[in-house]
Amino acid sequence: KPNAELYLAPSEQKIPTGHGKVILLGEHAVVYGAHAIAAPIPLAMQAMVSDSDEDGIHLIISRWGVEERLQKGKEYRYSIFNSLSLILHELGLEKENMKIEVFPYVPRAMGLGGSASLAVAIIRALAEKFKIKLSLEEISQLAYKSEQLVHGTASGIDNTLATYGKFLLFQKGNPPKIQELRVPQPIRIVIGLTWSESLTAKMVSRVRRAWENNKRLYNHIFKEIDQLVLEAAKAIENYDLEHLGQLMNINQGLLNALQVSGREIEELVEIARNNGALGAKLTGGGGGxxxxxxxxxxxxxxxxxxxxxxYRAYITDLK
Ligand code: MEV
Structure with a gap:
C-alpha cells in the first residue's frame, strides 16, 4: 500500500486539532523577512487530555510506540517532550495529573509542519480540559515558543498555519502579517515523500551560516524569492496555474542555490515535471x-x- 503511512485525520473536528501544511513558495527566505505562501493539508495532529489516577503527566502516542511519564531533566528521543514541558509551564499546569493522548496523522520530519501542529493540538486539548480561554493569536504565539525551542530561529509560519488552517500569505513579525488568499477553485497538488528526514533546524542553521558569511549575496536571493511569492499570490487569486507552476520551478532553483535541496528531492521534482506537472519544488525545510x-x-x-x-505520493486539493 503506497499510501499506508498517510492516514487522513477523522473529518469530525471535535478532537482538538493542529493542521499540517505545505509551503507553496518562500520557505527559508521567510526567516529573513520575505513573504511566503502556505496552505493547510488534510493531514493533522490531534490530542486529547483526560484525568489520570496516577501521579504526574503521562504522554501516550500509540502510533509511535510512546508511553511515558514526563520527567524533569530527562533526555528524550522526541522533541515533543521538551515542547510539552514548555507548554505545561506556560499554562501553569505542570503540577496537574493527567493523561495526554496524541493521534499523529502528519508524517514526522517531512517538512509538513508536524512539530507545530503537534504543539497546537496539545495546547488546544489542554485549554479545553482546564477551561483556559485562549485566542487564536495566543495559541499560535505559544506554539511559536515551542517552535523556537525545536527549530531555532523559526519564522512563525508553521505555528500560524497549524493554528488558523487557512490558505495564507505570511510575513514574519510581531505580530506576523497574515493575509488570507482567496482561491477561486481548489488547487490540486501531489505531495511526494523522500525517504530522508527533513531536519528543519539543521537546514535553517545551515542557511544562517551561509548568510552570515555573505549577507549581500544571500539577501539578494531572499529578495528574488520575495518577488516570486508576491507574484504567485496574484497568480493564485487569478487561478493562473501555468504561471504559478513557473514561479514554483524558479523558486526551486533558488532553493537549490541556498543548498537546501538534495538528491531525492531533485529526483522527485524531475519525475513530476517529466510527467506533466506545471511546477515542482521542495516544501518546508528541505534536505529531505x-x-x-x-x-x-x-x-x-x-x-x-x-x-x-x-517513493510515497499523496494527492490533495489546496483551498
Ligand atoms: C519550515 O516549514 C519553513 C522554514 O522556512 C523555517 C521557518 O520558516 O521557520 C524552513
Missing part, C-alpha cells in the same frame, strides 16, 4: 522531506510515476 507538484490535470499520473520508483 517532501516535494509538492502542481498537477491540475494529471495528478494520478504524477503520483503513479513517483510510486513506481519506490
Amino acid at each position: 522531506g517532501a516535494i509538492i507538484a502542481l498537477c491540475p490535470e494529471n495528478a494520478e499520473k504524477v503520483a503513479k510515476a513517483i510510486r513506481n520508483v519506490g
Whole structure:
C-alpha cells in the first residue's frame, strides 16, 4: 500500500486539532523577512487530555510506540517532550495529573509542519480540559515558543498555519502579517515523500551560516524569492496555474542555490515535471522531506510515476 503511512485525520473536528501544511513558495527566505505562501493539508495532529489516577503527566502516542511519564531533566528521543514541558509551564499546569493522548496523522520530519501542529493540538486539548480561554493569536504565539525551542530561529509560519488552517500569505513579525488568499477553485497538488528526514533546524542553521558569511549575496536571493511569492499570490487569486507552476520551478532553483535541496528531492521534482506537472519544488525545510507538484490535470499520473520508483505520493486539493 503506497499510501499506508498517510492516514487522513477523522473529518469530525471535535478532537482538538493542529493542521499540517505545505509551503507553496518562500520557505527559508521567510526567516529573513520575505513573504511566503502556505496552505493547510488534510493531514493533522490531534490530542486529547483526560484525568489520570496516577501521579504526574503521562504522554501516550500509540502510533509511535510512546508511553511515558514526563520527567524533569530527562533526555528524550522526541522533541515533543521538551515542547510539552514548555507548554505545561506556560499554562501553569505542570503540577496537574493527567493523561495526554496524541493521534499523529502528519508524517514526522517531512517538512509538513508536524512539530507545530503537534504543539497546537496539545495546547488546544489542554485549554479545553482546564477551561483556559485562549485566542487564536495566543495559541499560535505559544506554539511559536515551542517552535523556537525545536527549530531555532523559526519564522512563525508553521505555528500560524497549524493554528488558523487557512490558505495564507505570511510575513514574519510581531505580530506576523497574515493575509488570507482567496482561491477561486481548489488547487490540486501531489505531495511526494523522500525517504530522508527533513531536519528543519539543521537546514535553517545551515542557511544562517551561509548568510552570515555573505549577507549581500544571500539577501539578494531572499529578495528574488520575495518577488516570486508576491507574484504567485496574484497568480493564485487569478487561478493562473501555468504561471504559478513557473514561479514554483524558479523558486526551486533558488532553493537549490541556498543548498537546501538534495538528491531525492531533485529526483522527485524531475519525475513530476517529466510527467506533466506545471511546477515542482521542495516544501518546508528541505534536505529531505517532501516535494509538492502542481498537477491540475494529471495528478494520478504524477503520483503513479513517483510510486513506481519506490517513493510515497499523496494527492490533495489546496483551498
Ligand atoms: C519550515 O516549514 C519553513 C522554514 O522556512 C523555517 C521557518 O520558516 O521557520 C524552513
